[in-house]
Amino acid sequence: MEYKEDEYLMISGIQHFQFCRRQWALIHIEQQWAENVHTVVGELMHKKAHDPYLIENRKDILITRSLPVSSRVLGVSGECDVVEFHKSEIGVRLYGHRGLYRIYPIEYKKGEPKISDEDILQLAAQVMCLEEMFSTVIQEAAIFYGETRRREVVEITDDLKNKVRDMFREMHQYYDRQYTPKVKWSKSCNGCSLKDICLPKLGKTMSVKKYVKLALEDDE
Template structure:
């Protein structure tokens, strides 16, 4: 039986991207409440400021565009904001207050930069879709990621594998949160662009681990 989380247990939906990028980064932000901007995070905030307007609703032909849509899922235990949800007129879908006919929702997430190798952005978008599915009682097969560097939408299909990745990640996030656990970092090239590098101190951790290993080896050999 699938567990349902309480309102007090809901975690920030945007954290799933941090978690899949680096579990330590996620824990520093969401468990230890630490944050530090760098040029990349500032650019990302500026991009979102241009699209986030919770009072803005636009209609283009058969599409209703709604910005900064609050969403939540009690099966994932997440809540957050969709940058944009487009409701497209369809023969099947949901009814909208004050509108005739049916509409199908499609989430759209805005990102700075360009598409990444790992599906961190796709997982965040998929989590938004799962929230919308739970709230609106409708299946959402795909969404879009808009990248500021390429200035175009990238379609994302919400496959079974991607959905499973979201469920596995959120389960692990809740387990870390319950334990108050901040894991050690696995040093990689990504550490150079991380805004929390000065707080995380990945190289120092690596050296500390080596010292601990050395001391343990000396004790074992004594």
């Protein structure tokens, strides 16, 4: 099965979905959003990594930033923070450049490596898009963390790819139904930018969008 472009979901949504399915639905289905210190710092870090007009050439390495990627199979689109193309005897051909190149994507994140794997899943999704676009196989990628100031190498395994496929399939099902999952309050909610509008107790009876609409009607 392949998706049409108007059915594509955001690649970055997989990290929200892994962290909390309700958070993902609030952002991507109900269009709710709120800034906190974590989202602001993360946005500033990505601005430093992104420059869509910049292509660096360092000896045998080409470096592109803010590279648009997509996948018809996964039904997703987005951008890679940084993609390095390393000159190699085995690789892909690039328009305007001689030789073959090995593709090495790098995702930029604030903080330090997480115990959970939402960052890894997002990186794997980007890899799968690049593999589809360039008809190649990418076995390794990396995440650069602002706190440690170094790259964490990530092996792109079949098990990881299968998890990404399963998660996007579930996300498409929720999005098609416009369904916002219910959740129970946990300690992880304290660091969520949507904690003040999530209202998980209301999830049993209505969506946040409906709650806000009713609240506005009562004020009139």
